[in-house]
Amino acid sequence: xxxxxKRVYEALFLMDTAMAAADWDGTLKVIETVxxxxxxxxxxxxxxxxxxxxxxIDGKGRGTYILVYxxxxxxxxxxxxxxxxxxxxxxRVMILRTDRMTQADMDRPTPIVLAETMPAGVDGVPAxxxxxxxxxxxxxxxxxxxxxx
Amino acid sequence: xxxxKKPMQRKKRFNTGIREQSQCRFCREKIDYVDYKDIPTLxxxxxxxxxxxxxxxxxxxxxxxxxxxxxxxxARYMSLLPYSL
Numbered sequence: 283x284x285x286x287x288k289r290v291y292e293a294l295f296l297m298d299t300a301m302a303a304a305d306w307d308g309t310l311k312v313i314e315t316v317x318x319x320x321x322x323x324x325x326x327x328x329x330x331x332x333x334x335x336x337x338x339i340d341g342k343g344r345g346t347y348i349l350v351y352x353x354x355x356x357x358x359x360x361x362x363x364x365x366x367x368x369x370x371x372x373x374r375v376m377i378l379r380t381d382r383m384t385q386a387d388m389d390r391p392t393p394i395v396l397a398e399t400m401p402a403g404v405d406g407v408p409a410x411x412x413x414x415x416x417x418x419x420x421x422x423x424x425x426x427x428x429x430x431x
Numbered sequence: 432x433x434x435x436k437k438p439m440q441r442k443k444r445f446n447t448g449i450r451e452q453s454q455c456r457f458c459r460e461k462i463d464y465v466d467y468k469d470i471p472t473l474x475x476x477x478x479x480x481x482x483x484x485x486x487x488x489x490x491x492x493x494x495x496x497x498x499x500x501x502x503x504x505x506a507r508y509m510s511l512l513p514y515s516l
Contacts, residue, residue: 296509337510337514339510345510384463390466
């Protein structure tokens with residue numbers, strides 16, 4: 283059975299909001315250190331969102347999500363996973379292969395970017411999500427040209 | 432007493448002009464990968480108690496329902512969606 287070599291992976295890290303707000307560079311350093319155990323080549327790393335959790339984890343109600351794309355040897359995934367389990371600063375992580383994802387899936391704007399670009403509508407809901415206002419009445423159409431018959 | 436068969440009555444059918452959807456919402460938009468981070472889409476496929484809608488209720492095909500199931504379970508693990516409310 284031959285080895286596959288390197289693959290591109292997507293990882294979503296859930297970190298403590300207090301730690302991320304206090305020391306953003308240090309938070310990224312934690313992720314980079316963990317990924318360096320598997321000699322991963324980081325393609326992109328960005329903040330995905332900061333939101334209230336659906337349920338409390340480690341007694342914390344809020345979390346910061348960080349989305350990372352990296353290229354790594356398939357054999358090293360378990361090494362990285364073990365390093366993540368041992369880290370106390372990382373609350374949760376989801377590592378997935380990007381085989382079935384398209385480039386559009388990977389380049390999709392994050393919720394935090396969408397919230398910044400879209401102006402807030404009624405009740406703080408971004409304008410793109412809120413139901414659109416009724417469109418203006420259409421201008422009357424010009425009379426049709428007489429047919430040659 | 433002889434049994435008298437009633438003449439078959441046909442129900443009057445009204446054509447409402449509404450066509451049933453022949454494809455599920457993901458097949459129609461040719462979505463191949465259901466993203467677990469796409470919470471607005473996944474929320475539409477959950478009850479207000481956080482349970483996954485059945486295929487009959489959501490209208491998904493078997494393949495897409497399976498993809499939705501895995502996406503919701505991943506989102507639940509990451510605390511993006513609740514397990515129950």
